[in-house]
Amino acid sequence: MTSPDTRRSILYRMVMKDHVCPFGLKAKDLLTRQGYHVDDRWLTTRAQTDAFKAEHGVATTPQTFIDGQRIGGYDDLRRFFGKSVRDPEATLYRPVIALFAMTALMALAVSYTVFGTPFTVRAGEWFIALSMCVLAMLKLQNVESFSSMFLNYDLLARRWVPYGYIYPYAEGLAGVLMLSGALMWLSVPIALVIGGIGAVSVIKAVYIDKRDIKCACVGGDSKVPLGFVSLTENVMMVAMALWMMIAPMPMR
Structure with missing residues (x-):
């Protein structure tokens, strides 16, 4: 030089x-x-x-x-100049980290606005609900692409293809309803069903069949490997649904 x-x-x-x-x-x-x-x-x-x-x-x-x-x-x-160059085929966790970091900060901000402190039980609920909404939004940007990737591993979608198109709408609806605390009779079953099927599908594909495939959790063009992230998404939905069934609901 x-x-x-x-x-x-x-x-x-x-x-x-x-x-x-x-x-x-x-x-x-x-x-x-x-x-x-x-x-x-x-x-x-x-x-x-x-x-x-x-x-x-x-x-x-x-x-x-x-x-x-x-x-x-x-x-x-x-x-x-010795600087890194992104490999377009490389595995990326940054989109997921950014998503969950932003939804967590949003939940803390809303909690502070409503209760005067960011650290409340409701902040945890809002974090999960907001994450569901944002994840659904990413999938809805290109439902066709998402459904194609989803069919690689989801057990129900493989048996009934339309489920791959329904899933992002169902996740978004459940997230919005859980965020508002409205129509729990609808949001809880949706979250239990899609979260439960999703969790079982990921466990089978990754931990039993040992398949190395990409996750559709952040849309149909992601480089995030199927595994912990997708399993976390589904477990959060199930946990949120169960929590809303048993938790006191003064604001709902």
């Missing part, structure tokens, strides 16, 4: 009237943060972009050059 007083780079990126390449912006920002002067060269038409690609034998832009050497695109630039 060049010395600090001579660190210069050339960046070719698409900047057009109807399109500004986001990876070009990221590459420029990364170079600047690494202390490089950026000779920012815009490719302002498709023809100019295609000609640049043909000249340098590359398939994509942006392209960065340092000391006359082509470094490559944004991911290549990150590697050049």
Whole structure:
């Protein structure tokens, strides 16, 4: 790597009237943060972009050059600076961690607003109900994709395919009703049924059959492995349903 007083780079990126390449912006920002002067060269038409690609034998832009050497695109630039590059096929727990962290904080915030303290029994109930709602929302973004992944392991969906389409709506309905404390005669059975079937399905697929498959819990395009996360989702639903059957309900 060049010395600090001579660190210069050339960046070719698409900047057009109807399109500004986001990876070009990221590459420029990364170079600047690494202390490089950026000779920012815009490719302002498709023809100019295609000609640049043909000249340098590359398939994509942006392209960065340092000391006359082509470094490559944004991911290549990150590697050049020793930074991590996400593997699109890698297992990811971050979406699930972010989801449960946010629903927990939301539940604590609501509890503080209502009771003046975040730490209440109702906060725990709201956490589970909110998690059910958000998980259902993620599934509902693409029900077709979710149902296809769900059919890989759910015992009822394999016998009755429409259940794969019904599940996210049922989970969302149960979550909303449990959040409000209304119509427990409906929300409790729904949560018990879908949570119970889900838990048994995960246990069979993962811990008995030892299958290595992806979980549909956060939608149909997730890289979360089936196992603890999906089992937790289903156990929470069952636990919430049982709790609402036996707990005192001053606010319901």
